[in-house]
Amino acid sequence: xxxxxxxxxxKNAPDLAPAYTAIMAQAxxxxxxxxxxxxxxxxxxxxxxxxxxxxxxxxxxxxxxxRDDIGQALFDMFFRDMDQAMREAGVGDLGVGxxxxxxxxxxxxxxxxxxxxLGKAAPASDDAATRKALSAVLQRNLYPDADDAAxxxxxxxxxEDLLKLESELADRTLEDILxxxxxxxxx
Numbered sequence: 001x002x003x004x005x006x007x008x009x010x011k012n013a014p015d016l017a018p019a020y021t022a023i024m025a026q027a028x029x030x031x032x033x034x035x036x037x038x039x040x041x042x043x044x045x046x047x048x049x050x051x052x053x054x055x056x057x058x059x060x061x062x063x064x065x066x067r068d069d070i071g072q073a074l075f076d077m078f079f080r081d082m083d084q085a086m087r088e089a090g091v092g093d094l095g096v097g098x099x100x101x102x103x104x105x106x107x108x109x110x111x112x113x114x115x116x117x118l119g120k121a122a123p124a125s126d127d128a129a130t131r132k133a134l135s136a137v138l139q140r141n142l143y144p145d146a147d148d149a150a151x152x153x154x155x156x157x158x159x160e161d162l163l164k165l166e167s168e169l170a171d172r173t174l175e176d177i178l179x180x181x182x183x184x185x186x187x
Contacts (some may be wrong), residue, residue: 003014015152016070016073019177019180020081023052028045037151039143042075056164078107082100110137118134126164135159138155
């Protein structure tokens with residue numbers, strides 16, 4: 001039994017499996033990794049999934065549903081997935097709970113930093129200042145050790161991609177998102 005198994009599935013929330021699958025597909029696009037700006041590691045993949053989940057939660061927030069059953073169910077699904085990934089990677093039962101708590105704290109910290117960089121309204125304006133602020137947050141999150149910095153051009157491209165995705169999300173209805181048509185590139 002996993003740490004998050006005590007969370008019963010919310011009967012009021014619709015099925016979010018198609019939406020979460022689309023979010024994962026977008027976050028795992030190979031061009032983000034390897035030659036891209038994102039380290040191909042558990043932490044790098046967590047960061048990419050976290051930013052994509054956050055973009056969807058920002059979109060839901062613009063409709064006033066980020067903190068209701070749907071937003072909470074998406075958040076719960078994300079952390080259930082992280083719990084399962086750690087167990088599959090061989091993290092013992094005693095260590096998973098502590099790691100999940102740290103990951104949740106990291107997610108909230110990243111969400112606050114992304115909101116600060118992007119602004120409170122979704123979608124964010126796609127201007128040089130926003131891209132620069134988002135690139136700086138990505139640098140801090142993806143490369144916490146200053147000695148191991150990413151190519152700034154690659155971070156700028158990633159920031160531009162994320163801003164484009166947020167803009168695409170603005171055109172998606174809640175029904176589209178729930179059906180898994182979250183990002184045009186993933187649909």
